[in-house]
Amino acid sequence: MSKPIAYIVFIATAAFFALFFIWPIATTVEEAFIDDGQFTLDFVAHIFADPLYIEGLSNAFLIATFSTLTALLIAMPMALIADRYIFPGKTLLGSLVLVPLILPPFVGAIGIKQILGQEGALNILLSKTGLVDMSAPPDWLGEGRFWGVVIMNALHLYPILYLNITAALANLDPAMEESAQNLGATPWCRFRRITLPLAMPGIFAGATIVFIWSFTELGVPLMFDYQRVTSVQIFNGIKDIGGNPMPYALVAVMLGFSVILYIAGKHFFGRNNFTMTGRAAISTKQRKASPLVGMLCSGFFACIISLAIFPHIGVILMSLATDWYHSVLPQSLTLQHYSDALGHELTVPSIANSLKYSSISTLLDLVLGIAIAYVIVRSRIPGRNILDAISMLPLAVPGLVLAFGYLAMTREGQPFHFLLPEGNPTLILVIAYAVRRLPYVVRSAVAGFQQTSVDLEEAAQNLGATPLRTLKRVTIPLITANLIAGGLLAFAFAMLEVSDSLILAQQQPHYPITKAIYTLFGALGNGHFLASALGVWSMIFLAITIIGASIALGKKLGALFRV
């Protein structure tokens, strides 16, 4: 790659990041700390003086801690099993395990409420067997539905940990454990003293993402109507955003916490990034489980998967129910809600809007991702590692923070007000979606370039193909699978994006699906059912996209997620 082109790409992407990543964060922070041109800590101090905000922060912290722990508890044994054993149905189960990641969690919240709520299906079922007294039913979701939020977060986010831990374990040299075994260490001792410490950087990387994600998650607590958490407090603060600096201060505090957490974690766990010297063949490590153990492994995976999709099964039932109250299952089924949902003035435009925003942002991601990955892998310019690092940053910054920043920078009178012409959020939403999901595309494109030998590109140039033709005829076709995988993740996440969508789309004609679901859910009458039906519609869309792409690729579903 020629140096001038590399520098142009570098400068262009750096400028994009400066404008749409640094700038919005800076604007938010500025609002939080500047009053009448003067630096002030008053707003932040005010937060720590207000018991309501303190409670919100501590709840967010607790939610994040318990969500991460629960997700770890689910993901760790699965990853260990997948790393060690070959068991029946492993390929299929190994792919399905990742599906919850793209199931919209705040839609699942509807289902969980219906099943685990005080008057929900579980209590009714238990009361029929006499275990539960319906006059004083147990509250499975906890006070203010705290546990509901935790369960939903954990069931949604454990695949991130699973992916990170399996990757970390796969990189371990089997000889590490074998030598411990050879020296007489018991299995538990090997796990505690060898495997766990060596896999720690991977576990930590995943746990950080899960923690920050659930710390700032907006959609799930909102659907549970769990008000006493910072993210919801910020969201509610938007209504009077004009003069009120408190939401900004809250966002700044949240950002501060996330960054401190990230740095602290990196300091304690991430420092020793053990590089493995040689690797033995993987086949020596994975062994076929005996029929009984194999059944147990398959059973365990199947259990977790059904548990993870069970909120969404609740949603599907809900969307089909004529009425579902005080009964284990809906009394009777109907397709009425689907046709009603399609007839509603909110739904069809919202689907169209989401498809439009998501596909344009995915295209933008692909262009940026290929360019950035090309510079990172194929050029030798000095700044390429910095580019690599900054393109990963959106993973560490809460979506809520960015959404707020975009809101602030497009207000009237701000230089970027033109991105929100007459309240039409198309441009700013496309940019917001693209920035948030760029890391997935960059990672997958980088992996693609790294797997593709430079020789293959040079051979094409050597035979007379210009650099652009080489990219088109050799490089892109060879990394298509990676690009589709990264692009699909970006698209799926954009379709289900909550923070940006709820905050930036403020006029009904421009609502994306998520905001439409949220609005319908709060509507009186059959709102719950319509929201569920729309939720199912969106899941169907996602399923079609992903299955279609996997057929087009001629690959198994799972390969799409192994970015």
Next chain:
Amino acid sequence: MVSITIDNVSKRFGKTLALDNISLHIEAGELFFLLGSSGCGKTTLLRHIAGFYAPDKGKILFGKDDVTNTPPHKRNTAMMFQSYALWPHMSVAKNVAFGLEEQRMQKQEIRNNVSEALHTVKMAECSERKINELSGGQQQRVALARALIVRPRCLLLDEPLSNLDAKLRLEMRSEIRRICKEFGLTAIYVTHDQKEALSIADRIAVLDSGTVSQVGTPQEIYRSPRSKSVAGFIGETNFVPGTVKASNADGRVEVTTRHGSFIGRKASPAWEPVIADSVTLSIRPEAFTVSESNSETNSITGKLASLTYLGEIAQYGIAMEGDTLLQVAELNPSILHHPGEVEFHASVDPDDVVIINN
């Protein structure tokens, strides 16, 4: 077919000087080898000729055409990569057709050319196969066909045989020479395998840490190495330090060593030996003849320390005075000598003693 001139080319990567002022001239139609150990700069030089690197200074000419700043896709060189670099998403025929498609040739014409090229490399039956269905030798043939089909101005081969097994390597190296000569190609062949170079090269350039140590025909390189590094790299040899005792009118030089005195020939004709000059003798193990008794000059006497029997050759290690070990090889040995025998004698013809000025 074109001659290639490398004119004072230098290239620096970070702190290492990869090419240090290299000049070479390769004749049109010549099969020219760049030979050296890994890290000597041979592949770097080849990639300069292909255009993947630009020299820091110096020029590269194809005929009279200065291509120093021509991008790779406009040079019309065809390179065979060490990894073959066959595109896994295209069939054999598609791979081979690529270069012609980039030249916008007519479809029918491309098809004819492809089948002809595959025929040349004996791969006509495999045209619709996928790359990962081919064996190493077959991939090598496809890579060759893909390079030949564009009628390149020169063919560049980067260790093309290193991924093949020993037997296939022998077969393919003569095949490569046959095809190069049949097409009248100027070809530059990079290798670290001296047997490959000696067996099929027209001329060889021996490279060492970014400089050219010697250029010559295989026989010149093997029999008259100009420097210790060339002598040591090509084949096996014994180095014996000594000082010049006399310089004869017929070009022969007499040298005193701790193992006796030797008469030999000068490595470089330009060198005028002066008495008491310090020199190194290079004597190939197979140049020795095992003899019954010692003579005054050009012979060694020592204790037999080791025997390695290889069938066609017996290799003897002779322990000399002062802890030096000399290697002697006997071709087609009928009687084997075993370590422990008291005295071992061998003599060498003055023609086989190369005297290198230190």
